[in-house]
Amino acid sequence: MIEHVVPVRVYYVIFGWLMALLVVTLVAAYLPLGGWGTLVAFTIATVKAVLILLYFMHVRYGSRLIWIAATAAFLWLGILLVLTLSDYEARGWTPASEMLRPDRPADIPPPPKL
Amino acid sequence: MPEEIADMPHEPALAEQFDDLHQQRFADTLGMWIFLATEVLLFGGIFAGYTVYRMAYPEAFTLASHHLSIPLGTINTAVLLGSSLMVALAVHAAQTGRSKVVGNMLAGALVLGTVFLGIKAVEYTTEWRHHLVPWMEGFNPGGAHPEWQRLYYVFYFIMTGTHAVHMIIGMAVLGVIAVKGWRGAYTAERYVTVEVAGLYWHFVDIVWVFLFPALYLIHVKQ
Numbered sequence: 001m002i003e004h005v006v007p008v009r010v011y012y013v014i015f016g017w018l019m020a021l022l023v024v025t026l027v028a029a030y031l032p033l034g035g036w037g038t039l040v041a042f043t044i045a046t047v048k049a050v051l052i053l054l055y056f057m058h059v060r061y062g063s064r065l066i067w068i069a070a071t072a073a074f075l076w077l078g079i080l081l082v083l084t085l086s087d088y089e090a091r092g093w094t095p096a097s098e099m100l101r102p103d104r105p106a107d108i109p110p111p112p113k114l
Numbered sequence: 115m116p117e118e119i120a121d122m123p124h125e126p127a128l129a130e131q132f133d134d135l136h137q138q139r140f141a142d143t144l145g146m147w148i149f150l151a152t153e154v155l156l157f158g159g160i161f162a163g164y165t166v167y168r169m170a171y172p173e174a175f176t177l178a179s180h181h182l183s184i185p186l187g188t189i190n191t192a193v194l195l196g197s198s199l200m201v202a203l204a205v206h207a208a209q210t211g212r213s214k215v216v217g218n219m220l221a222g223a224l225v226l227g228t229v230f231l232g233i234k235a236v237e238y239t240t241e242w243r244h245h246l247v248p249w250m251e252g253f254n255p256g257g258a259h260p261e262w263q264r265l266y267y268v269f270y271f272i273m274t275g276t277h278a279v280h281m282i283i284g285m286a287v288l289g290v291i292a293v294k295g296w297r298g299a300y301t302a303e304r305y306v307t308v309e310v311a312g313l314y315w316h317f318v319d320i321v322w323v324f325l326f327p328a329l330y331l332i333h334v335k336q
Contacts, residue, residue: 005209006202015199022191029184029331041327049320056202056316058309063140066147073151077158084162094169 004061014055021048035095127303139306146310150317153280157321160276164269164328167262174262178255179332181246182270183237187330190233191322197226198319201288201312208295208305216295216308220288223315227285234278238271247271270329277325280318287311 025044033040054060059070088094091109132138168175204219241247245254248267255263291311294300300308 006206008203008206011199011202011206015195018195019192022188022195025327025331026184026188029327029334030336032336037331037333038327041331042324045324045327048323052198052316052320052323056198057313062143065140066143069144069147069151073147073154076151077154080155080158081162081165084166088166088169093166095172 006055006058006061010055014051017051018048021051127301135303139309142306142310143313146313150313153317157273157276157324160269160273161324161328164273167265167269168332171259171262171265174259175266176333177257177259178263178266178270179329180335181241181244181255182330183240184330184334186233186237187326190230191326193226193230193233194319194322197223197230198316200226201315204295205305205309205312208300208308209302211300211302213295213298213300216300217292220292220295220308224285224288224292227281227288231278231281234274241267273325273329277318277321280321284311284315284318288315 021044025041028040028044029037031037053070057070059067085094128135129138132141200219200223204216204223207213207215207219242250245252246267247253248264248271253264253267254260255267257263288311291308295308
């Protein structure tokens with residue numbers, strides 16, 4: 001019993017998209033996007049990662065349990081990032097929180113100066 | 115399942131503990147996926163640390179990243195994406211019973227992996243010569259906030275170094291599988307080893323896909 005054999009053409013098409021997205025990443029890096037540049041770069045990187053996951057790593061063609069395992073990995077990473085960053089957000093250490101709260105309460109220390 | 119006849123060099127494709135090949139293949143790939151989940155958290159944890167400090171010291175991290183070569187980083191990204199393509203083609207060759215093509219495709223992936231490591235070696239040597247290695251005497255990145263720039267370089271070397279170690283291990287595994295491929299080990303029934311190694315390699319590629327914008331593309335010098 002053999003699982004679904006992905007046609008070679010699919011791999012070439014996805015590779016083409018990955019290279020195109022690499023070019024877009026580079027072009028976007030040189031555009032004057034200001035604070036949004038980082039978000040754009042990471043969004044493109046996430047799209048590339050999803051393409052690799054779905055097609056090269058066969059998640060699209062696999063069973064639901066494999067899909068759950070792959071999703072769980074990134075879900076747990078998401079928990080790590082959301083809880084950690086929301087903590088720093090509340091202390092005003094992130095750029096977004098700086099914009100929202102320019103006058104820091106006296107009892108919340110700023111990021112340490114090394 | 116019937117045992118293979120005595121003069122066949124291989125053991126049976128189906129191991130004793132599984133009901134059928136489908137279940138065996140599923141267990142093999144699920145095992146690799148669980149391992150990859152732990153690897154996501156390994157690299158993710160380092161990324162989380164990097165994110166926090168980058169948000170705390172944005173100018174220093176931007177200044178520090180300007181010493182990196184964006185052309186070399188871009189080439190490396192393209193090289194790794196190409197190696198992932200070759201590994202995907204190797205898995206396809208194994209599934210369609212072309213064992214020698216498995217060896218050839220993986221050899222191509224290994225060549226690209228060596229190119230990647232070679233470029234990284236050039237980058238590391240350049241950084242060492244420009245006094246950008248944070249653990250060495252005379253660390254001097256120039257510009258403002260040298261101590262926060264030092265923090266950037268700690269993350270840079272740890273993240274790319276851990277990634278490079280993962281690549282070397284992956285290349286060793288692919289090398290062994292390539293040799294077995296040339297010896298005719300892989301058939302439409304026995305391809306899952308190639309698939310599982312491929313999953314690991316694609317994961318290492320995904321890590322680099324995130325490392326490149328994180329380390330190289332912070333407010334690039336126009």
